[in-house]
Amino acid sequence: MITRAVVRGVGHYLPDRIVENAEFEKTLDTSDEWIRSRSGIERRHFAAEGQTTSDLATRAARAALDNAGLTGADIDAIILATSTADLTFPSAATMVQAALEMETGFAFDVQAVCAGFVFALANANAMIMSGQAKRVMVIGAETFSRILDWEDRGTCVLFGDGAGALVLEAQEGEGTSGDRGILAADLNSDGRHRDILYVDGGVSTQNTGHLRMRGKEVFRHAVEKLAATADAALQKAGLDHADVDWVVPHQANLRIIKATAQKLDVPMEKVVVTVQDHGNTSAASIPLALSVGVERGQIKPGDLVVTEAIGGGLAWGAVVLRW
Incomplete structure (x- = not known):
């Protein structure tokens, strides 16, 4: 027997304000067609004035607790992925x-940008397997609208705000790939590529800064690294592409999602896609997509799910889990 980190509950929250692509036509040299053709994004949600990342995270966490039939008192730890x-x-x-x-218990943030939720899941899994915690709330939440340059049409149209959460619970498994729960994780980073995706400010520079991205280079790294990390995680779990029921990728760009699925030899019918409605919500995108996938009736108990993400750092990784 082996201890597994099994999904007990899932939930998400999106701010009320929905911003359609057409809104950007008023202030930028862009169009709905231009944005859709390059990213697949049709709309996104922006947080209200005064609404913070922890506000969004709390709403998603409560939804996950409700789904699990639990309360905050039942949770041993919270890991929140956010930038x-x-x-x-x-x-x-x-x-x-x-x-x-x-x-009681403990709570801390993880910062690995768009790969943050995958890193947080891996940390939660390690804590559960080691006996450090029995139930861990893992959240991805972002208010990226606060760090966008509204004059940069190459970035400001791509991102949105939101939050998603999972409750992971220690349960006994047989130690085989048929177990429910997290079966394997693969984490990576390479700081040499910092300059292709970053924020040009921070605490020690005394400047909040804005998001900066070299899109073509990010695309090139993304497809190669996402497919490789998903492969590595599947190999660690003793599984193959044919075993996968659902790929739930970081929702950054529909072209990246399609190219990665092709490289993994997984049909798009097995890929959960939400980027058209949410934009890139960074660390929130995978838990948002997981929650929406369950809500839609796509992801069901026993399904084998692969999540993969890449973000600034560069940092990237994948998790294989059986729902």
Whole structure:
């Protein structure tokens, strides 16, 4: 027997404000057709004035708790993946902890940009397998609208705000690839590629900064690295492409999603796609897509799911789990 980190509940939250592509035509040299053809994005959600990342994360966490039939008191730890925390410190995760009235346990943030949720899942899995925690709330939440340059049509039309959450719970498995829960993870980073996707500011530079991206180079790295990390995670789990029921990729760009699926030899019918409605929500995109996939009736108990993501750093990784 082996301890597995099994999904007990899932939920998400999107801010009320929906921004259609046409809104950008008023201030930028762009069009709905231009944005759709290059990214597949049709709309995105933006947080309201005064609405913070921890607010979004708390809403998603409550939805996941409701789905699991649990309360904040049942959770041992919160890991929140974000690059847009409310404050320099304390962590946004501790703010969610307080909001959920979780008076014991621990909470912390993970920062790996768009790959953050995959990194957070791997950390949660390790904690559960080691006995450090029995139930872990894993959240991805972002307010990327706060760091966009509204004059840069190559980036500001691509991103949105939102949050998604999973409750992972320790359960006994047989130690085979047929077990429910996280079966394998593969994490990577390469700091030499920092300049192709970054924010040109931060605490020690005394400047908030804006997101900067060299799109063609990001695309080139993304397809190659996403397929490779998904392959590596499947190999660690003792599984193959043919075993996959659903790929739930980071929702950055429809062309990247399609090219990666082709490289993995997985038909698009087995790929959960939400980028058209949410844009790129960075660390929130995978848990958002997981929650929507369950809501749609796509992802069902027992399905083998592969998640993969790449973000600034560069940081990238994949997780294989049986729902």
